Amino acid sequence: PALFIFNGPNLNLLGTREPEIYGTTTLAEIEAACVEKARGHGLAVDFRQTNHEGTLVDWLHEAHAAGAKAVIINAAAYTHTSVALLDAAKAITPPVIEVHLSDPQTREDFRHLSYIGQAAAACFKGKGLTSYLDAIDAAAAL
Numbered sequence: 640p641a642l643f644i645f646n647g648p649n650l651n652l653l654g655t656r657e658p659e660i661y662g663t664t665t666l667a668e669i670e671a672a673c674v675e676k677a678r679g680h681g682l683a684v685d686f687r688q689t690n691h692e693g694t695l696v697d698w699l700h701e702a703h704a705a706g707a708k709a710v711i712i713n714a715a716a717y718t719h720t721s722v723a724l725l726d727a728a729k730a731i732t733p734p735v736i737e738v739h740l741s742d743p744q745t746r747e748d749f750r751h752l753s754y755i756g757q758a759a760a761a762c763f764k765g766k767g768l769t770s771y772l773d774a775i776d777a778a779a780a781l
């Protein structure tokens with residue numbers, strides 16, 4: 640696949656997780672919309688979720704080895720904690736695009752810092768599912 644879309648911890652609970660912040664759209668619904676959006680650009684997508692930081696590191700390496708056009712990542716809470724993910728994003732060739740459903744800048748102070756954002760080609764946030772779809776458009780335009 641040309642595009643890899645990786646989702647971090649707790650995003651498997653979308654639909655019931657803090658709906659006042661994240662809405663009621665499930666991750667399966669986000670995946671279906673992303674696959675459809677990418678298809679419109681003639682791009683295949685590999686869409687995944689894990690709760691484990693090291694797995695996200697491994698997947699970034701895998702996307703590099705696969706020659707991905709781009710990696711779109713919602714690193715969830717690891718956004719704000721993980722130097723390992725930043726280093727992985729810096730180590731790989733495919734551009735990394737950061738996405739968030741909410742806008743972390745308007746939330747608690749501890750969400751204001753994004754490590755992986757320091758290696759991201761672009762960031763789309765605060766628009767729910769549309770953040771992902773905008774990221775796919777940006778990836779297609781690269």
Ligand code: DQA
Nearest residue numbers: 713715716739740741743750
């Ligand atoms: C999130 C924002 C993060 O701060 C949070 O830890 C998440 C989800 C988002 O998509 O809005 O788990 O990445």
